[in-house]
Amino acid sequence: MGKLTPTRRAFLAGTAGLVIAATLPRGARASDGTQPFVPNAFVRIAPDNTVTVLVKHIEFGQGTWTGLTTMVAEELDADWSQMRAEHAPANVELYVNALFGIQGTGGSTATPSSWMPMRQAGAAARAMLVEAAANEWGVPAAEITVSTGVISHQASGQTATFGDMAEAAANVSAPAEPTLKTPDQFTLIGKDVSRIEAAQKSNGTAQFTIDVFRDGMLSVAVAHPPKFGATVASFDASGALDVPGVERVEQIPSGIAVYAQDTWAAFQGRDALDITWDEANAETRSSDQMMTAWAEAARTADLVAEESGDLDAALSDAAEVIEAEYRFPFLAHASMEPLDGVLEFGDGQAQVWTGSQIPTTDQAAIASVLGLQPPSVTINTMLTGGSFGRRATPDNHFVAELAQAARAAGPGAYKLQWSREDDMRGGYYRPLTVHYMQGGLDSDGNIVGWRNNVATQSILAGSPFEGMIQNGIDATSIEGSTRMPYDLPNARVAMANMSSGVPVLWWRSVGHTHTAYATETFLDELLERGGKDRVQGRLDLIRSDAGRDRAVLERVAEMANWQGVDAGNGIARGVALHESFNTYVAMIADVSDDGGQPRVHRVWVAVDCGIAINPRIIETQVAGALGYGLSAAMFEEVTLLDGGEVDQSNYDLYRILRHSEMPQVEVSIIESTMDPTGIGEPGTPPIAPAVGNAWRALTGETPKRLPFVAV
Amino acid sequence: MSISFTVNGAERTTDADPAKPLLWVIRDELRLTGTKYGCGVAQCGSCTVMIDGVAQRACVTPIDAVAGADITTIEGIEGPEAEAVKAAWTELEVAQCGYCQSGQIMTATAFLQETPNPTDEDITFAMDNNLCRCATYARIREAVRRAADTLEA
Numbered sequence: 134m135g136k137l138t139p140t141r142r143a144f145l146a147g148t149a150g151l152v153i154a155a156t157l158p159r160g161a162r163a164s165d166g167t168q169p170f171v172p173n174a175f176v177r178i179a180p181d182n183t184v185t186v187l188v189k190h191i192e193f194g195q196g197t198w199t200g201l202t203t204m205v206a207e208e209l210d211a212d213w214s215q216m217r218a219e220h221a222p223a224n225v226e227l228y229v230n231a232l233f234g235i236q237g238t239g240g241s242t243a244t245p246s247s248w249m250p251m252r253q254a255g256a257a258a259r260a261m262l263v264e265a266a267a268n269e270w271g272v273p274a275a276e277i278t279v280s281t282g283v284i285s286h287q288a289s290g291q292t293a294t295f296g297d298m299a300e301a302a303a304n305v306s307a308p309a310e311p312t313l314k315t316p317d318q319f320t321l322i323g324k325d326v327s328r329i330e331a332a333q334k335s336n337g338t339a340q341f342t343i344d345v346f347r348d349g350m351l352s353v354a355v356a357h358p359p360k361f362g363a364t365v366a367s368f369d370a371s372g373a374l375d376v377p378g379v380e381r382v383e384q385i386p387s388g389i390a391v392y393a394q395d396t397w398a399a400f401q402g403r404d405a406l407d408i409t410w411d412e413a414n415a416e417t418r419s420s421d422q423m424m425t426a427w428a429e430a431a432r433t434a435d436l437v438a439e440e441s442g443d444l445d446a447a448l449s450d451a452a453e454v455i456e457a458e459y460r461f462p463f464l465a466h467a468s469m470e471p472l473d474g475v476l477e478f479g480d481g482q483a484q485v486w487t488g489s490q491i492p493t494t495d496q497a498a499i500a501s502v503l504g505l506q507p508p509s510v511t512i513n514t515m516l517t518g519g520s521f522g523r524r525a526t527p528d529n530h531f532v533a534e535l536a537q538a539a540r541a542a543g544p545g546a547y548k549l550q551w552s553r554e555d556d557m558r559g560g561y562y563r564p565l566t567v568h569y570m571q572g573g574l575d576s577d578g579n580i581v582g583w584r585n586n587v588a589t590q591s592i593l594a595g596s597p598f599e600g601m602i603q604n605g606i607d608a609t610s611i612e613g614s615t616r617m618p619y620d621l622p623n624a625r626v627a628m629a630n631m632s633s634g635v636p637v638l639w640w641r642s643v644g645h646t647h648t649a650y651a652t653e654t655f656l657d658e659l660l661e662r663g664g665k666d667r668v669q670g671r672l673d674l675i676r677s678d679a680g681r682d683r684a685v686l687e688r689v690a691e692m693a694n695w696q697g698v699d700a701g702n703g704i705a706r707g708v709a710l711h712e713s714f715n716t717y718v719a720m721i722a723d724v725s726d727d728g729g730q731p732r733v734h735r736v737w738v739a740v741d742c743g744i745a746i747n748p749r750i751i752e753t754q755v756a757g758a759l760g761y762g763l764s765a766a767m768f769e770e771v772t773l774l775d776g777g778e779v780d781q782s783n784y785d786l787y788r789i790l791r792h793s794e795m796p797q798v799e800v801s802i803i804e805s806t807m808d809p810t811g812i813g814e815p816g817t818p819p820i821a822p823a824v825g826n827a828w829r830a831l832t833g834e835t836p837k838r839l840p841f842v843a844v
Numbered sequence: 845m846s847i848s849f850t851v852n853g854a855e856r857t858t859d860a861d862p863a864k865p866l867l868w869v870i871r872d873e874l875r876l877t878g879t880k881y882g883c884g885v886a887q888c889g890s891c892t893v894m895i896d897g898v899a900q901r902a903c904v905t906p907i908d909a910v911a912g913a914d915i916t917t918i919e920g921i922e923g924p925e926a927e928a929v930k931a932a933w934t935e936l937e938v939a940q941c942g943y944c945q946s947g948q949i950m951t952a953t954a955f956l957q958e959t960p961n962p963t964d965e966d967i968t969f970a971m972d973n974n975l976c977r978c979a980t981y982a983r984i985r986e987a988v989r990r991a992a993d994t995l996e997a
Contacts, residue, residue, distance in 0.1 A: 195940070337877075352872070377861060469977045756982055760979020783885050785887050792968050793968050
């Protein structure tokens with residue numbers, strides 16, 4: 134590979150050549166001292182000395198703007214106060230997530246997939262600034278130092294800011310392989326820089342998609358079928374058109390679109406539509422009926438995902454066999470910002486403003502509907518009011534609906550706003566799931582057999598990502614059931630693929646949302662039955678090659694001063710250990726019985742996510758993810774009534790965790806020099822089993838059907 | 845029939861349908877976008893504004909109910925409580941996604957204007973009807989506490 138002519142393969146492979154590959158063309162560079170220095174696709178240094186990082190992952194609360202900017206600033210030796218962040222545009226060649234092969238955010242990959250590219254981008258920019266200074270001052274580059282945003286040459290006493298050198302640096306070639314720091318040289322990573330968008334999110338100025346207004350823009354509300362799979366048979370728009378402010382009504386593939394002068398009029402107009410639905414292909418089963426069918430299938434699940442020893446023989450020889458069935462409902466993401474997007478098009482170009490979690494396929498979907506080439510569709514990724522997976526849809530249904538609504542009405546600007554009810558009743562739920570477990574104990578109380586059967590609906594089946602399914606097994610269905618850290622002899626994990634007309638999707642921590650609960654509460658029950666301590670019993674089972682699992686469990690036991698499940702004063706303790714997305718988390722929860730439902734007072738968490746880039750953000754992500762998991766375990770459930778309509782439409786019936794229900798959380802981060810792993814999701818899985826285990830210690834019963842509380 | 849009121853000290857008049865919620869007048873007509881739509885049924889608190897100094901849900905307040913009233917949004921809050929709350933929110937980096945935080949800040953500000961020396965229980969009770977899906981609740985409590993302590997000092 135030539136120094137300045139990298140091949141396309143370099144960035145598709147996500148190799149060290151990425152930064153160079155991502156170097157933007159220099160042809161249009163101006164030399165009047167007002168143009169920024171753009172050393173590569175990730176960094177822009179302005180003459181005013183600000184450094185803007187183009188962040189290839191959406192910021193929807195998990196801290197990508199600060200985290201990725203920290204990586205660049207570290208290698209650049211910038212001063213944190215000069216750093217800025219903005220979302221990168223849709224451009225898979227420049228902004229690919231090397232772990233996905235497309236540009237996108239998910240699976241807690243933003244940090245690990247950016248760790249090398251962002252540091253290389255910062256280091257390359259630094260090297261170019263240094264070379265520019267060396268040329269300008271006529272001194273050897275090796276004698277130049279950079280610290281907190283100041284370039285210095287000690288012998289000559291020369292100093293310059295990045296802004297001073299921006300113009301000169303633009304004429305320097307990018308280094309092929311910039312030298313990166315070693316962890317002992319870090320001055321920003323691990324040191325808690327301030328969160329970049331904290332102020333704008335504390336005074337109402339942060340701009341979300343809902344805040345985008347374009348000249349002449351119409352607000353659009355779409356009437357969707359009341360059951361999944363139903364379609365429009367006929368409709369009468371006259372009532373809607375009589376609503377003041379309503380401009381037009383169009384049928385689009387997903388329903389009936391109402392266009393109005395503002396959001397309220399669009400909602401009112403939609404309410405005034407008279408639609409007859411064709412339910413011939415609708416899903417009409419209730420979720421109760423599905424649960425029964427899933428439970429039956431779980432008993433006989435035979436698609437083997439992982440197997441060791443001879444389970445049948447082990448169970449028939451066991452002194453005692455325990456079984457359990459766990460039932461998990463559909464869950465809604467219920468992000469605070471309902472789905473929304475703005476699209477403006479005409480003259481063969483389109484501009485979109487939305488919380489795009491997969492820009493590559495969102496761009497392609499919009500282009501396809503509008504009959505454009507993807508590069509003609511500009512995606513402006515906005516700060517987004519949560520997602521938790523909801524805006525990463527393999528079928529791109531939301532932006533496709535936005536584009537369909539725009540196409541039906543012709544060139545112009547449109548804001549598609551889903552109401553809370555649209556969002557909650559719109560599907561794309563965490564799949565309804567049943568686990569059937571069996572465990573065998575010998576006469577000494579040791580585990581001699583382990584069966585984990587999972588009946589669930591595949592997220593990937595029927596999607597463009599279907600190719601990731603191997604031997605009929607969608608890894609997102611069973612992740613966390615396999616590759617457990619424990620040495621369990623005669624173990625068998627099998628699954629049954631279920632299907633329904635309800636669209637399902639990844640929901641913060643995906644398969645781990647149910648596998649962590651089933652495995653960690655069942656294991657806990659077996660340990661109890663075998664007369665083992667719940668922490669020591671786990672430690673005794675942890676494989677010798679699972680040192681990181683061991684370390685977080687030992688750390689959390691130390692933090693909580695674990696002395697067993699009884700903490701006195703009516704409080705019981707539950708422990709859980711679960712790795713997800715290569716981040717290791719152990720929790721201990723203090724729980725009491727508050728009139729028949731759990732009250733969680735305090736939770737200790739130990740987490741190993743490799744090098745901790747922003748410890749404070751890690752702590753808040755862990756606490757937030759814990760709150761998200763606790764919310765689901767306690768209250769959340771989407772049910773389909775007889776006939777197939779969704780029962781819940783707002784936060785009244787889809788109850789989420791409130792202030793008064795948030796426990797006190799203490800987080801300890803394991804010191805590490807391993808490459809960083811993600812932190813958006815791994816705090817979610819362990820909380821439900823920790824609380825479930827404490828509840829069994831209080832009452833004798835593990836809750837086997839989630840949520841714990843009927844709303 | 846037009847309806848008049850003040851928003852952040854400025855006189856405003858709208859010809860909107862009297863049943864139109866204040867939220868959509870503030871957002872779509874006045875383009876004050878800090879106040880957010882979350883649920884439309886007074887369940888989440890993202891739309892919290894002050895009407896004559898009292899924290900209210902703009903999403904269920906019909907515009908004709910605020911004729912002659914003084915409305916304050918996140919863009920217009922001022923005074924020691926508002927400053928202390930916004931500063932605490934920024935310093936403690938309360939926000940994750942940030943979408944609900946205008947409503948949280950409005951509720952917290954109105955609360956501290958009414959309750960100068962709150963206990964921790966007072967804070968939890970006052971904030972309990974503002975939902976945060978990112979579960980930033982612990983930081984919110986800390987920030988309200990810090991703001992209250994700042995005001996006392």
